[in-house]
Amino acid sequence: MMTCDEAKVLLHGLIDGELDMASARGVEAHVAGCEQCATELRQFREMRHAMTGTSLRLAAPAALRSRIEAAISVPVARASQPSRRFLLRGFAFGTALSAAAAASVVLFVTRSGEDERLLGDVVSAHRRSLQAEHLADVRSTDQQVVRPWFSGKLAVAPPVIDLAAQGFTLVGGRLDTIDGKPVAAIVYRRGVHVINLFVGASANAGHTAALGEAVQGFNTQRWSDQGFRFIAISDMGADELRDFHIQFETGLRAGA
């Protein structure tokens, strides 16, 4: 039989899912017969839940992000646009602010003016939601709570899909502004990654294929369907965010 001292360490392996079957059974057997260790196990689990549910996580300041983007973007501009090289080098030696401006010129250079403004707004809104720790005005993992909250606040209530089974936890919703128009922001989380899904009305009722792009260090997915325009943004990998889009679309089509 395992002693309390052994169990007190091993129960953390149990909490973290890192024990082999035999050790896990040993700890469970000990805990079943030891009230003190059972209490500790429960408290550690509650604590862990509070910590992972809480935002212990911080967002990098915008100025730092710009500084780093500028520092690692310069070579690209050098090669692709010889005439801009000189300009960029000048910027790189200038203030962090002008370096940031140079970086955004490079990043946006291939986008249309409209896309540029739209994605810029999306990135700002996403950052704001993380920095101000103001992710959601209505916090709930229940789509039946989140969806009605939008009614009366927007012309059309957005679809809110429960994707818990697919590994994306609904956090809640809030109102935001993109491109000068009020939109719904539906917030999901997978592990440490937050997804903001912005939903606005689309002039076009049909379906358009998703477009994935990396913008200022975030991944985005844009598509339209059923009269809505969707833009998802997150710091998760491009593949994972594409998966989110697919799961959301599947749920929407199924009328979930």
Place this chain on the structure above:
Amino acid sequence: MVGDVHDPERARRFREAALPHLDEVYTLARYLLRNAADADDAVQECYLRALKHFDTFRGGAMRPWLFAILRNTCRATYTPRRFADQELAEDAVPLWSEPQETPEAGILRRRDEQSIRNMVSALPDQFREAIVLREVNDLSYNEIAEIAGVPVGTVMSRLARARSMLRAAWLSAEEKAQ
């Protein structure tokens, strides 16, 4: 191996692979260094080093690789001041002070985000590092072991101590609050 930092294609691949993890790298830096200005500098240095050594990255998990570079950067630059050699020997730490009696219901009161952050920040270096890599960055014991350069068993015992210290702080804050 050091690659050409001016190769545009390489820089582009690096940006796409590394920038999405900036918030997480920054978070780790804040907890390791406990100072916003130092964290900014360490994160920037980490990304520059990572770009320089991007050729040694062989696919797979980008996050642990960045975290390892960040940790080395923090150690190299801030050891004298912060990343203490005052580090506690693993066994020299007295068993964490157990609260004498757990409240009878054994229920932990809900704490706000700031006080949880403060409790984590108050942990000694190697325990804080372990708990942040685990709970915030969501790494496995193997990944943490590799980054911290210790055996997997040590990771588990560090987490055990970290959580026990947190629990003691949690409960004592509760007693004060009552």
